[in-house]
Amino acid sequence: MAKSPHLSRNEFVKIVVGAVGTLIGSVIAFPAVGYIVSPALAALRGGGKDTWIPVGPLENYPLGVPTLFSFTRTKINGWEKTTNSYGVYIYRKNETETVAFSNICTHLSCRVNWNEERQQYLCPCHNAQFTVDGLVAGGPPPRPMDQYLTKVEDGTLFINFVEG
Amino acid sequence: MASKVYDWLEERLGLSAIYSVTLDRKVPKVNWWFTLGSASLFLFIIQGVTGVFLAVYYVPSPDHAYDSIQYIMNGVAFGWLIRGIHHWGASLMVIFVFAHMLRTFFFGAYKFPRELTWITGVVLLLATLGMGFTGYLLPWNQRAYWATTVGTEIAGTVPLIGPFITAALRGGTDLSGVTLARFFAVHIWFLPAVILGMIGAHIYMIIRLGIAGIPDKDD
Ligand code: HEM
Ligand code: FES
Numbered sequence: 001m002a003k004s005p006h007l008s009r010n011e012f013v014k015i016v017v018g019a020v021g022t023l024i025g026s027v028i029a030f031p032a033v034g035y036i037v038s039p040a041l042a043a044l045r046g047g048g049k050d051t052w053i054p055v056g057p058l059e060n061y062p063l064g065v066p067t068l069f070s071f072t073r074t075k076i077n078g079w080e081k082t083t084n085s086y087g088v089y090i091y092r093k094n095e096t097e098t099v100a101f102s103n104i105c106t107h108l109s110c111r112v113n114w115n116e117e118r119q120q121y122l123c124p125c126h127n128a129q130f131t132v133d134g135l136v137a138g139g140p141p142p143r144p145m146d147q148y149l150t151k152v153e154d155g156t157l158f159i160n161f162v163e164g
Numbered sequence: 165m166a167s168k169v170y171d172w173l174e175e176r177l178g179l180s181a182i183y184s185v186t187l188d189r190k191v192p193k194v195n196w197w198f199t200l201g202s203a204s205l206f207l208f209i210i211q212g213v214t215g216v217f218l219a220v221y222y223v224p225s226p227d228h229a230y231d232s233i234q235y236i237m238n239g240v241a242f243g244w245l246i247r248g249i250h251h252w253g254a255s256l257m258v259i260f261v262f263a264h265m266l267r268t269f270f271f272g273a274y275k276f277p278r279e280l281t282w283i284t285g286v287v288l289l290l291a292t293l294g295m296g297f298t299g300y301l302l303p304w305n306q307r308a309y310w311a312t313t314v315g316t317e318i319a320g321t322v323p324l325i326g327p328f329i330t331a332a333l334r335g336g337t338d339l340s341g342v343t344l345a346r347f348f349a350v351h352i353w354f355l356p357a358v359i360l361g362m363i364g365a366h367i368y369m370i371i372r373l374g375i376a377g378i379p380d381k382d383d
Contacts, residue, residue, distance in 0.1 A: 039239075078232070
């Protein structure tokens with residue numbers, strides 16, 4: 001048969017089969033891939049979500065003395081529900097300035113304690129010491145104590161808790 | 165280019181022989197009833213693929229089974245679709261396998277030389293029903309729990325060894341985490357392995373013997 005400039009039936013069928021096959025393939029692949037990667041996408045979307053947690057009336061906290069406030073947060077990940085407890089040292093420097101330190105040691109995550117006598121935060125694990133302003137005064141920690149943002153609304157103190 | 169790659173592979177693997185043996189077979193004049201076996205095979209593949217995907221998130225423990233399925237339904241993209249296909253596909257597969265058996269029975273396709281095709285088919289039917297039975301427990305909800313309680317109780321009505329069968333199915337006196345774990349293992353490992361092997365033998369014989377035509381008055 002002489003080569004005609006038009007599509008032969010054979011070529012036409014090949015192209016149609018290829019196109020329909022690609023279409024069906026992608027219709028199947030899209031949900032399949034989405035299903036597998038969706039927890040990763042959710043993590044990227046939800047990561048760094050923050051909430052303001054009320055920690056009580058500001059006047060309850062004494063001036064100049066870091067005071068521990070403990071709270072728990074429940075996190076749902078997939079089919080698992082985990083409840084973690086957190087501690088935050090509320091330190092009112094003066095009438096207007098309030099800082100909230102996480103009690104998690106910046107070395108390897110043990111919990112630090114305020115020591116009134118020495119006027120320092122001490123870590124029981126590897127003997128880290130932090131000043132009342134959270135700066136490293138000795139020991140192995142690589143950086144000052146972590147802080148939460150704070151705000152006061154109607155006399156109530158809030159800290160900004162970042163998920164994750 | 166593509167044909168060069170194909171030629172290279174063909175020279176080493178003999179792909180065209182696989183094609184001609186499996187697909188270029190002589191087939192007698194048949195009708196739509198003869199598609200039920202292929203439909204069963206297709207459904208088995210669908211169940212296999214969706215099942216593998218469900219296994220990504222499903223956890224076979226009494227603490228997490230129910231929640232992990234809630235997560236598949238509400239927490240994961242397209243989880244509802246994959247579980248839905250597996251759920252409805254399970255019932256469809258039983259229906260199709262059974263209808264396929266009826267067609268081979270009524271067309272007398274089980275006779276010489278196809279007795280073994282029939283026998284492997286019987287194993288396939290039983291294994292398919294077993295998949296339904298073991299899969300039903302996995303959601304670990306009230307319906308699953310009580311259906312399996314009843315099902316394993318019924319198995320216990322066998323004379324003499326009945327109580328042993330019930331205890332063996334349950335892995336103890338009552339339904340428990342042990343039951344869930346063994347049903348899961350049977351559902352995803354034992355029975356699929358049996359079905360795969362039997363499908364292999366079944367199809368080997370179909371290719372080797374050809375399929376029986378529609379019987380006429382003289383048969
Ligand atoms: C997972 C289940 C099964 C699969 C995937 C399957 C697959 C197939 C396929 C693809 C064929 C080719 C002809 C046709 O489609 O009708 C076939 C033929 C046959 N099947 Fe099955 N089958 C299954 C279960 C059964 C059962 C439960 C029986 C009977 C107890 C059975 C008995 C037969 C027989 C006797 C033939 C030969 C028919 C002939 O040569 O005309 N199969 N099977
Ligand atoms: S964890 Fe606190 S000093 Fe090492």
